[in-house]
Amino acid sequence: MEKTLKPIEYGEAVLLWDEEEKKTYLFILQKNASFCSHRGKISHDEIAGKLEGSLIFSSTKAPFRVFRPLVWDQMMKVERKTQIVYPKDAGWLALALDLKPGMKVIEIGTGSGAFTILLAQLVGKEGKVYTFDRRKDFLENALKNIKRAGLLDRVVASQLEAREDFPVKNVDAVFLDLPEPWIAVKPAWEALLPGRPLASILPTCQQLQQMVKSLKENKFGVIKVIELLERKILVREKEGVRPFERMVGFTGYLISARKLI
Amino acid sequence: MEKTLKPIEYGEAVLLWDEEEKKTYLFILQKNASFCSHRGKISHDEIAGKLEGSLIFSSTKAPFRVFRPLVWDQMMKVERKTQIVYPKDAGWLALALDLKPGMKVIEIGTGSGAFTILLAQLVGKEGKVYTFDRRKDFLENALKNIKRAGLLDRVVASQLEAREDFPVKNVDAVFLDLPEPWIAVKPAWEALLPGRPLASILPTCQQLQQMVKSLKENKFGVIKVIELLERKILVREKEGVRPFERMVGFTGYLISARKLI
């Protein structure tokens, strides 16, 4: 990983962190370009050649730090055409899918490609993510997002109706992110290696019921259904510690299961 | 990954799932050995040669399924000498650490090795996990757990006082799991590559305050502090869907930050 000692170069994705307002900005570093916000202007050329963590001041003397984006920055900053899988859920789902470097995984419902980015990072260069969506415009947008994250080499994206047979077999894991995931349970079973996991995210209780029914009928076991609530905590030196006053109240129910034979 | 099409062999870790009671058991498959529970007896020899997901009946006709353990099974089933990092937190922490195959990561506070197992899976064969604990007995137990998970090849474990300099440098991520993580913040900064992440888990509000103070004083930025609540959901065909009546109320506060230069 000597790469991270290397300075940031043109063509790379950059995460700019406003040290005072605690906001971040993600963009591709380009010659002669400029970053502009209400906090002033920064020339891309000033960022080029810097190490991660370096301090840079905007035209209004506002302090910024330059970084390469982490995987969750890449996920949160995708150009969104759809709802995305948030990091709090993505972490659990990644564990549920038990991904290792070199594995092959199918994703049905590419959406904006946020979770695809995580899958691609986890399987590594030797692995492969086969991602499918029924909408061509979603796939095109997702591929841009995945490309910006530098992970295009291990992602294969194509159009597919979820109800159809998956064109790839013997995969290590399947992730379903679509409104009616139960229609894809049977093809998921066909595509999975024995015993390997399927995971999904679902918005309502009624869908959970239908999905669990479908999993049981289609030879899946070890079914787990959970929900995660993330509370951001405010830590201040003088005033003390407490949760933030606003929070995301709900993103989805998470489900995992393993293929029986 | 042709391995997963291969039948389960002697010497491998096996996860036995009681299909009716929804309980799981983890052990190493051995010749002439037997698995015994209040639900009857199963000979290891009957499991050997089976594919994952296969059905097996115990001596009392109770149905079981055989699997290789997933990474979260390996984590939850470690021999515990300490509190462990639970999957709900581990998923978020893994994202925070932004691990990719081939990376090097330091863990201070090996404990029972549950999180070490996840780190080792994420960095893959090309990567390396340097894990340290001040207690030799913890390290010995953790190494047994890591070995059972088949990940010993990429883990280096040694004794260390957290306050000391870390003997490894230029690492991609640092995880701190000890009662006073602030004493390890300065050595963590020294060991990390520029801009790379540190993460930690902490039990009380007061410790959060001290840790955030230490991070700010020792040139860390992009500090995030959260807590995750996991609700298990009961999904029944007739009676409908609702959360379970009991839940884990608290495991720890999670914190992440990035090295500034």
Added chain:
Amino acid sequence: MEKTLKPIEYGEAVLLWDEEEKKTYLFILQKNASFCSHRGKISHDEIAGKLEGSLIFSSTKAPFRVFRPLVWDQMMKVERKTQIVYPKDAGWLALALDLKPGMKVIEIGTGSGAFTILLAQLVGKEGKVYTFDRRKDFLENALKNIKRAGLLDRVVASQLEAREDFPVKNVDAVFLDLPEPWIAVKPAWEALLPGRPLASILPTCQQLQQMVKSLKENKFGVIKVIELLERKILVREKEGVRPFERMVGFTGYLISARKLI
């Protein structure tokens, strides 16, 4: 309220608080009787004549405090034949029902009478609680609990099938606590004064859907549906503050609405 300056007398309900184990015990004070636990024995005669908050030692020198029970002690310590409404939910439901001294309220589903006790306290001596259950054994047990709480004078309890017309009209509030509350929505509308509130507690998402449908079809408006999670917090001088490790994960969904005309 000079009564509370009066010492505790025979015939009154007593709450004994084990100061070290933080446990409480509720019983009626009787001549010559004794309280016994694993922490020793206390004669009722020693309690008689004491003011609330007094210190008493058991036969094993364990320190106890004597109190009259508060309303939530009365609720939690009912002899249970059914699931009860817990204080966390009872507080919200009481607000939803907007009870004032002197009001009349109907409760369908007396159960063990825990919530009846709160209703009776809120409407006061001038008010009236009409509580109904289809099961005679539940009513008998509930009346014992209500009597022990000293609130029998303002409670009228009778057997009723929820589907039937309620025998009381022009009431200020209706509370429904039964498995299929939607069957009682129409009779509730008939019994309520214009604009006045109905509240209910329900265990599953599917029941919520049916109940909300029924409320809309039967001329109820301003419908609110919520759930409350209670976290107990551990506060220690040295080790600091954090939530407890175990918690009640779910008790029920709460619903409120107002009668339209």
Added chain:
Amino acid sequence: MEKTLKPIEYGEAVLLWDEEEKKTYLFILQKNASFCSHRGKISHDEIAGKLEGSLIFSSTKAPFRVFRPLVWDQMMKVERKTQIVYPKDAGWLALALDLKPGMKVIEIGTGSGAFTILLAQLVGKEGKVYTFDRRKDFLENALKNIKRAGLLDRVVASQLEAREDFPVKNVDAVFLDLPEPWIAVKPAWEALLPGRPLASILPTCQQLQQMVKSLKENKFGVIKVIELLERKILVREKEGVRPFERMVGFTGYLISARKLI
């Protein structure tokens, strides 16, 4: 309670509910006045004489319902000069304070008077709420809010520094809502009847620690500390049931205790 069969009159508080947008508006009904919103205009004279729950159309044909406000509407719609106690917390605190018609209660920290309104409703006409604030402007605003709720007859409001002795003694309950409630613990003990409850709401973990310490040192027992999370649930006929996407993440920690002697 025949009053509720009586039509709404001039001078009363009215709650207008926008049936389509699910929003509510609170105001005093006045001759020749008009209610105006982006959904059109309604003459107060049209509302006068209506029964609660009646349907009224605005000038733009938007459907509204007229009600008298419930106690939680009165609380949420106070003119705010301060943070208020929200209904979810108010219900629990009311139970903790164990209020009955006719009781006397002290509130330190009147703020905007939201919780004072609930206290006043619970103690009834025979009871009394003594509420104190150090700021005269807060008291004046609170009294306007309490007056609008029609509860002025049972509330006595005066200026007081929390550290001082309370001018009322032998009260049934004390509620502390101020930044440093520990300074009022000793005077609270002096004012309370033996065994009776004190409750408070606090924003940070560090304050909890200090408050619990103070309670223990000043002869309070049966200390409880909790936090309530309220999730609003979205119930739709076709799409199914799920929590709302946004929620209030934190309002305060709740604490209760009883006076020892």
